[in-house]
Every structure is written in C-alpha cells, then in structure tokens.
Amino acid sequence: MIRERLREMGLDRPLLTPAQAAAVLEVGRPAVERLIREGRVRTVRVGRKVYITAASLERLVEGGVPAAQAAWLALRLMERAGLRVELFTDPKGGGFRASAGGKEALGVSPEEALLALAEALAKEEKA
Numbered sequence: 114m115i116r117e118r119l120r121e122m123g124l125d126r127p128l129l130t131p132a133q134a135a136a137v138l139e140v141g142r143p144a145v146e147r148l149i150r151e152g153r154v155r156t157v158r159v160g161r162k163v164y165i166t167a168a169s170l171e172r173l174v175e176g177g178v179p180a181a182q183a184a185w186l187a188l189r190l191m192e193r194a195g196l197r198v199e200l201f202t203d204p205k206g207g208g209f210r211a212s213a214g215g216k217e218a219l220g221v222s223p224e225e226a227l228l229a230l231a232e233a234l235a236k237e238e239k240a
Contacts, residue, residue: 115171128157128164137170148173155180155222184224187231196234200226 118137119125129137134154135145145165148154155169172180191198196213200223203210211218211226216233220226 115167115174119167127167129167129170130162130164134165134170138174152181180222180224180228184227187227191231191234198227198230 115137116125119129122137124133124137131142131145131149135142138145145154149156149163149165153169154173155166157164157166188198191213198211198213200209200211202208203219206219208219208221209223209226211220211223211230213230214234214237216230216237218226218229218233220229
C-alpha cells in the first residue's frame with residue numbers, strides 16, 4: 114500500500130523527509146514528529162537532516178511489531194534454545210553482524226542483524 118502510494122507521488126526511494134512522510138500518510142508534520150519521538154518509525158541522520166525509512170512507514174501502516182521488540186524476542190528465543198548469540202559491528206561493510214549456531218547474518222542495525230539471523234536459523238530448522 115505505501116509502496117504504491119510512494120510510486121504515485123514520485124517518491125519511490127528508501128528515505129523520505131518528514132514532510133514527504135507526512136504527505137504520504139496524509140497527516141501533518143507534527144504527527145510525523147511524534148512518530149519519530151515515540152520510536153514508531155525508523156530514522157536515519159545524514160549530517161543535520163533526518164530521514165524516515167520507507168520500510169518503517171510500511172511496517173507502521175501494516176501494524177507490524179517494532180523491530181526492536183521483535184529482535185529482543187528473537188534473541189531471547191535463541192538463548193532459550195541454547196544458542197550463544199554474538200553481535201558485533203561489521204568492519205568490512207559497516208552495519209552489524211550477528212552469529213549463532215554456525216550461522217551469520219548482516220544488518221544495518223543491531224535489530225536487523227538479529228532478525229536476519231533468526232530468519233536464517235528458522236530456514237535451517239525447516240530443512
């Protein structure tokens with residue numbers, strides 16, 4: 114839904130300004146600033162400018178679980194399964210690397226790395 118709206122508005126890109134996010138959501142800028150303060154959308158700072166990720170707007174509209182909460186739950190489940198989870202910065206490409214049970218995963222944030230690791234481990238279980 115959000116992706117289609119972004120294409121219609123000519124804003125099909127991964128990062129949006131708060132004003133662009135407000136236009137997409139059809140709300141005022143103060144509402145978007147409140148979403149940022151509450152941590153309900155993911156932001157990226159480039160210099161002094163703050164951008165909102167299009168993916169976080171999509172999750173917001175779809176009613177998904179916040180990434181931090183999902184990553185915390187995934188981490189607890191991996192630990193309960195007896196896995197030793199390691200999380201560290203990735204010196205090669207920036208971002209973060211998570212590893213456990215012989216699997217590794219990358220992400221631009223610690224949450225994304227943990228969620229990617231949980232997904233990789235879950236795929237292994239299915240096989």
